[in-house]
Amino acid sequence: MSHSLDAIFRPQSVAVVGASNAPEKYGYIILKNILDAGFRGPVYPVNPKGIEILGRPSVRSIADLPPGVDLAVIIIPAGAVPQALTEAGQGEIKAAVIISGGFAESGDEGAALQREVVEVARRSAIRVVGPNCQGVNNPHHGLCASWPLLTQPGEIAVISQSGTVGAALMDWASREQLGCSTFVSLGNRADIDETDVIEYLVTDPHTQAIAVYLEGIKDLDRFRRVVSGCRKPIVILKAGRTVEGRRAAASHTRSLAGRDELYTALFRQLNVHRADSLEDLYDAAKALAYLPRPAGRRLLIITSSGGSGILATDWAEWSGLAIPPLSDQVATRLRGLLPRHCIVANPLDLTGDATAALYRTVVEATAAHVDYQVIIFGDPILDAAGVVTHGAPQLVIFLGGADVERRERERMHLKKVPVFPTPERGLRALARLFAYHGEVS
Amino acid sequence: MSHSLDAIFRPQSVAVVGASNAPEKYGYIILKNILDAGFRGPVYPVNPKGIEILGRPSVRSIADLPPGVDLAVIIIPAGAVPQALTEAGQGEIKAAVIISGGFAESGDEGAALQREVVEVARRSAIRVVGPNCQGVNNPHHGLCASWPLLTQPGEIAVISQSGTVGAALMDWASREQLGCSTFVSLGNRADIDETDVIEYLVTDPHTQAIAVYLEGIKDLDRFRRVVSGCRKPIVILKAGRTVEGRRAAASHTRSLAGRDELYTALFRQLNVHRADSLEDLYDAAKALAYLPRPAGRRLLIITSSGGSGILATDWAEWSGLAIPPLSDQVATRLRGLLPRHCIVANPLDLTGDATAALYRTVVEATAAHVDYQVIIFGDPILDAAGVVTHGAPQLVIFLGGADVERRERERMHLKKVPVFPTPERGLRALARLFAYHGEVS
Numbered sequence: 001m002s003h004s005l006d007a008i009f010r011p012q013s014v015a016v017v018g019a020s021n022a023p024e025k026y027g028y029i030i031l032k033n034i035l036d037a038g039f040r041g042p043v044y045p046v047n048p049k050g051i052e053i054l055g056r057p058s059v060r061s062i063a064d065l066p067p068g069v070d071l072a073v074i075i076i077p078a079g080a081v082p083q084a085l086t087e088a089g090q091g092e093i094k095a096a097v098i099i100s101g102g103f104a105e106s107g108d109e110g111a112a113l114q115r116e117v118v119e120v121a122r123r124s125a126i127r128v129v130g131p132n133c134q135g136v137n138n139p140h141h142g143l144c145a146s147w148p149l150l151t152q153p154g155e156i157a158v159i160s161q162s163g164t165v166g167a168a169l170m171d172w173a174s175r176e177q178l179g180c181s182t183f184v185s186l187g188n189r190a191d192i193d194e195t196d197v198i199e200y201l202v203t204d205p206h207t208q209a210i211a212v213y214l215e216g217i218k219d220l221d222r223f224r225r226v227v228s229g230c231r232k233p234i235v236i237l238k239a240g241r242t243v244e245g246r247r248a249a250a251s252h253t254r255s256l257a258g259r260d261e262l263y264t265a266l267f268r269q270l271n272v273h274r275a276d277s278l279e280d281l282y283d284a285a286k287a288l289a290y291l292p293r294p295a296g297r298r299l300l301i302i303t304s305s306g307g308s309g310i311l312a313t314d315w316a317e318w319s320g321l322a323i324p325p326l327s328d329q330v331a332t333r334l335r336g337l338l339p340r341h342c343i344v345a346n347p348l349d350l351t352g353d354a355t356a357a358l359y360r361t362v363v364e365a366t367a368a369h370v371d372y373q374v375i376i377f378g379d380p381i382l383d384a385a386g387v388v389t390h391g392a393p394q395l396v397i398f399l400g401g402a403d404v405e406r407r408e409r410e411r412m413h414l415k416k417v418p419v420f421p422t423p424e425r426g427l428r429a430l431a432r433l434f435a436y437h438g439e440v441s
Numbered sequence: 442m443s444h445s446l447d448a449i450f451r452p453q454s455v456a457v458v459g460a461s462n463a464p465e466k467y468g469y470i471i472l473k474n475i476l477d478a479g480f481r482g483p484v485y486p487v488n489p490k491g492i493e494i495l496g497r498p499s500v501r502s503i504a505d506l507p508p509g510v511d512l513a514v515i516i517i518p519a520g521a522v523p524q525a526l527t528e529a530g531q532g533e534i535k536a537a538v539i540i541s542g543g544f545a546e547s548g549d550e551g552a553a554l555q556r557e558v559v560e561v562a563r564r565s566a567i568r569v570v571g572p573n574c575q576g577v578n579n580p581h582h583g584l585c586a587s588w589p590l591l592t593q594p595g596e597i598a599v600i601s602q603s604g605t606v607g608a609a610l611m612d613w614a615s616r617e618q619l620g621c622s623t624f625v626s627l628g629n630r631a632d633i634d635e636t637d638v639i640e641y642l643v644t645d646p647h648t649q650a651i652a653v654y655l656e657g658i659k660d661l662d663r664f665r666r667v668v669s670g671c672r673k674p675i676v677i678l679k680a681g682r683t684v685e686g687r688r689a690a691a692s693h694t695r696s697l698a699g700r701d702e703l704y705t706a707l708f709r710q711l712n713v714h715r716a717d718s719l720e721d722l723y724d725a726a727k728a729l730a731y732l733p734r735p736a737g738r739r740l741l742i743i744t745s746s747g748g749s750g751i752l753a754t755d756w757a758e759w760s761g762l763a764i765p766p767l768s769d770q771v772a773t774r775l776r777g778l779l780p781r782h783c784i785v786a787n788p789l790d791l792t793g794d795a796t797a798a799l800y801r802t803v804v805e806a807t808a809a810h811v812d813y814q815v816i817i818f819g820d821p822i823l824d825a826a827g828v829v830t831h832g833a834p835q836l837v838i839f840l841g842g843a844d845v846e847r848r849e850r851e852r853m854h855l856k857k858v859p860v861f862p863t864p865e866r867g868l869r870a871l872a873r874l875f876a877y878h879g880e881v882s
C-alpha cells in the first residue's frame with residue numbers, strides 16, 4: 001500500500017461482514033452494489049450460516065478469510081463490532097468501513113462501544129470509516145461499497161457527514177454524466193475524519209474539486225494545516241448554522257457545531273468556499289472541477305434569450321462579476337457578422353431564431369477579446385453541443401429547450417463541459433471560480 | 442365567447458399564418474406542435490403558395506379562410522403584419538398571436554410598425570398577444586401554439602415577458618408530471634399585458650397559482666386594481682433589479698424597469714410573492730398551487746436523514762418558520778411506536794434504515810398534533826409514495842434515492858403531491874405558502 005487510505009478507496013480485495021440474502025437489508029444491498037459496480041478483485045461474503053449469497057458461497061467468520069484482505073465492510077449489530085474488528089486484526093485486514101449504527105449517536109452505551117471500536121482499531125492498525133455511515137464509493141476503481149448503486153466516474157470528490165446528502169450530490173453528478181472521483185460517508189468519525197480524506201485526495205489523480213458536507217470540523221488544527229496545503233479547490237456546506245439547526249446537529253452526529261461566524265472566518269482565511277445550499281455546493285464543485293482558470297475579469301454574455309441575459313446580468317452584479325460594455329472594435333466586427341435584428345451589446349442577444357451556427361460565429365469572433373464567455377442557450381437549439389469546447393473559458397447555461405436541451409446537455413457533459421440549469425445558478429458558480437482564482441472580491 | 446380572451450386561450454379554430462414546409466422555421470414548428478398536441482378544432486395553414494403542409498392543404502391568404510376563425514397565429518415578416526391584421530379583421534378573426542419579431546424591440550422603424558399593429562387591432566376588435574413572442578399554450582385545451590411541444594395539463598399558470606424563461610418553467614412542470622394550466626409569452630405587449638392575463642385567469646377553473654416573469658409592469662394602476670381583487674396566489678420574478686440588469690432590460694423589451702424598491706413595496710402591499718430566482722419562482726408556484734392552507738404554524742420534520750433534517754431546520758429558521766419541540770404526549774407516544782435507535786425530537790430522525798411503513802406509522806400518529814408535516818425521504822425508500830396524501834398538510838422532500846427516488850417522485854406527482862429536491866428548496870417554498878396565508882411574518 002502506497003498510502004494508508006488506499007485500502008479503503010482502492011482495495012484489492014473486499015469482505016462483506018454481515019452479508020445477507022434478504023433484499024431489504026444493507027448486507028444484501030451493499031454486496032450486490034459491489035458486484036454490480038464491477039469490482040475486479042475478490043469479494044468475500046461473511047455470514048455465520050455459510051449460505052450462498054448472490055451466487056457466491058459465504059465464509060462463516062472473519063477468521064475463515066484468507067489473510068491480508070484489504071477492506072472489510074461491516075454491517076452487523078453494534079455490539080458484535082468490537083469482536084469482529086479484533087478478528088479482522090488477527091487476519092491482517094487493513095481497513096474497515098462500519099455501516100452499522102448504534103454507537104455514539106445513540107447514547108452513552110453506544111458511545112462506550114464506539115470507544116472500544118477505536119481502541120481495537122488502533123491496536124490492530126486498522127483504519128476505520130464510520131461507524132453509522134453509508135460507506136465509500138470509488139467509481140474509478142469499480143468500488144461501490146455504499147448505496148444507491150452509482151458508477152459514473154468523474155472529477156468531483158464528495159466527503160459527507162450525512163450519507164443522504166453525499167448520495168444526493170453523487171446522484172446528481174451521475175445523472176448529469178459528470179460523475180464523481182470518490183464518495184465517502186464519514187458517519188460518526190470514530191477514526192477517519194474529513195481532514196484525513198482531504199489529505200488523501202490531494203494526490204488523487206482523478207479529483208479536481210472537493211465537495212464537503214459537515215456539521216462540524218473534528219480537529220480544527222489539523223484541518224487548518226492540511227487545507228492550507230491543499231492545491232485543489234474545496235467547497236463546504238456547513239449545516240447547523242442557526243440556533244435550532246445547531247441543536248439538531250448535536251443530536252445527529254454529536255457535532256459541536258460552534259458559532260457560525262468562526263467557520264466563516266476560517267473558511268475565508270483558507271480560501272475554502274462556503275456553500276449556502278446543497279445545490280450551491282454541487283454547482284460550485286462542478287464549476288471548480290470542470291472549468292478553466294480565468295485570465296481576467298471581462299465577461300461576455302451570449303444568449304438567444306433576452307430575459308435570461310437580464311437575469312444573468314442581475315446575478316453577475318450580485319455576485320461581484322462585471323459585465324463590461326463591448327469595445328467599439330468588437331461591436332463593429334459583430335455588426336458586420338450578425339443579422340440586423342440581433343442586439344449587439346453585453347448581453348449580446350441573438351434573439352429567438354438563433355442557430356448553433358450563429359452562436360459559433362459569435363463565440364469564435366469574440367474569444368480573443370474577452371476573458372470568459374457566458375453562453376446561454378435559451379431554446380431547443382440543435383447541435384448546441386457543437387458550439388462549446390472542453391477547457392475553453394466558457395460558462396454554459398441551457399434552459400427552455402425541453403428534449404433538445406436534455407440531449408445537447410448530455411452531449412456537452414460527455415465532453416466534460418459543465419452545463420448549468422439557470423442563469424442564477426451558472427453565474428453564482430462562475431463567481432466561485434473567479435473568487436477561487438482571486439478574480440473577484 | 443364568454444370572455445374576450447377565450448379566443449386566445451380556448452379557441453375553437455386556429456389559422457397559422459406563415460405556415461411553412463421548412464422544419465427549422467417557426468411556421469412549421471408551431472403548426473406541427475398545434476397538431477401534435479391534439480387540438481380538436483379545425484386548423485388552417487395559410488401560405489401564399491397554397492402548398493400542402495404536414496399533410497394538410499394550405500389556403501393562400503387570410504381572405505380565403507372561412508369567416509370567424511377564433512385565433513390567428515402569425516409568423517410572417519414584420520412589415521407584412523399590419524396588412525395581415527387588416528385582412529383578419531375583414532374575416533372576423535377574433536384574436537391574434539404575433540410571433541414575428543422586428544417591432545419595438547428592434548428600433549424606431551419597428552416601433553412605428555408596432556403602433557400600426559395596435560391601431561389596426563383596435564379598429565378590427567382583434568385582441569393581440571405579442572408581437573415578438575413565443576406564443577400561447579393551454580394543455581387543458583390541447584392548444585400548443587408555441588414551442589417546445591409541451592402537453593402536460595396542470596394547475597400552474599405561466600405568464601412571461603421572456604419566451605425562454607416561461608418555456609423553462611413549463612418544461613420543468615411537464616417533466617415533473619405536474620404540468621401547467623396556461624402559458625403565455627407576452628413579448629412586446631402591444632395589446633395584451635400581464636394584467637389582462639391575470640384578470641382572465643382569476644376565473645380559469647384549472648389555475649391554482651400564477652407564476653409571472655416580468656421586466657417591468659406595463660400599467661401599474663390596472664395591475665394594482667386587478668391583483669388586489671385576485672383570490673389566487675401570484676408569484677413574480679422581476680428581472681432587471683441591478684443597475685446593469687436594468688440597462689439590459691431596457692434593450693430587451695424596452696421595459697422601464699424602475700427602481701427595485703418600488704416593486705418590493707408594491708408586491709408586499711398586494712400580497713404578491715417576489716421570487717429571487719427562476720427556481721424559486723417555480724418552487725413557490727408549485728407549493729402555492731398544490732399544497733393546502735396551513736391551519737397553524739406547528740411544523741414537524743420527519744426524516745430518515747439526520748443531515749437533511751438539520752439543513753431543513755436551518756432553512757426553516759432563515760425563512761421565519763418555527764420547529765417547536767415535541768410535546769411530552771407526542772414524544773411518549775412515538776417512543777412506544779418506534780425502534781430504540783430513532784431520535785425522538787423535532788426533527789424526528791428515523792435513521793437510515795427507515796421504511797415506508799415506519800414513515801406511515803409516524804405520519805399517522807402525529808397528524809392530529811401538528812399543523813404541517815415536513816416529510817423528508819433521504820434514501821431509496823420503496824413505496825414512499827404510499828406514505829403521502831394529496832390535500833394533506835404535508836411538505837414532501839426527496840433526495841439521495843437515485844432511481845427509486847425518481848420512480849416514487851413520479852408516483853407522488855401523478856397524485857398531485859408536489860415533491861421538492863432539497864431541504865432548502867422545500868422549506869423556502871413552504872415559507873411562501875405560510876406567508877401567503879398569513880402564517881409567518
